[in-house]
Amino acid sequence: MNFDEIKGSWDKEGSENVNIPGSISQLKRANHPVDQIKKNMKFELYGQILFILAVPFLTHLYFDSRLQTFFLGFYAVFVLISAYYFYNFYLFYKQTTRYSTSSKDSLYELYYNLRLNIERYKSFGFLLIPFVIGTLAMVLINKSEHLNLDKMALFGNFKVYLIATIASIVIYIALIVFWVELVYGKYARQIGEILHELKEEN
């Protein structure tokens, strides 16, 4: 194959089919996979924020005033930790990928930001576990007090509760990992493969 010949044709190649718009507003919205991931994560996060905000209203009906105070303290800690995650997600959404650096730098930046946020996203999902367990425990205690049930009878099936809880946690963690890797991990893996292409060859 003669590259000089191709180079000659390459230099002469026209670009008449490329229309530069009269203004930036005429362009479609960013459709890059990274922007899509950010958009998807943002929508899911809105749902999570709504859920967190709805929790005190839903649980309000269940608890008596003594447990209510205890629950609100527990809830406040959860909200504070969630706020840290939300702030970091916000920074990720606002972040612009730098494409003007070398390909290797640009890919590494993209890869590590994606991986970091995928892991953050997973750990935020895991954060719900102690909160849900704590809330359910309070619901059970509250229920036993209201119905004047024997607490020992309530916790008599402790082993069953424990096994059911552990199984639910394992299934929940597996679902989060599966979902996040399926939806967001695929792109990170593709970037990882391209980075591999840039490794030194002898």
Place this chain on the structure above:
Amino acid sequence: MILNETQTISSMRTMETEFLSSLEKHKGILHKVARMYMDGEADCEDLRQEIIIQLWKSYQTYKGESAFSTWMYRVPINTAITFFKKKKKLVTTFSPEVFPEQEVEEYDSSKDKQMELFYKAVHQLKPIEKAIIFYLLEGLSYREIGKNLGISEGNARVKLNRTKEKLQMLLKNKDYEF
């Protein structure tokens, strides 16, 4: 306050006009990058639009740390490398069997046959290999190719030679040698 806002809008418009006129001069880069990375006019158009968006985002913070031409190469190439289309597999292995035979039969005589065949072969390359061939044809030295990719000059040389051999093989296997 209102005066400041008016000045900001006016300076943004000036910047946008400057940007679009620079882009008009370099639109050949957009055309070639899109043709190398995408198959089909609709996908090419999507990628060109995406490149313009990323160029514009980058232009607003471009402070001239690198030459305009370097910047004008890097942003389109880095955008194209990471722009994966859904439902299309990323070609990660060399497979001459997947060479689209049917499309060659539908060759349009008005187009440059050599370049048509060249682009078809290029579509079988991996994203970094495409970038290497692009830089080679744009006349960049090994050093510049290495710098733009973020690899050493020696590594750029090795990769370029292997990519050229691969491209040659792709064309040869289907009697497309020229």
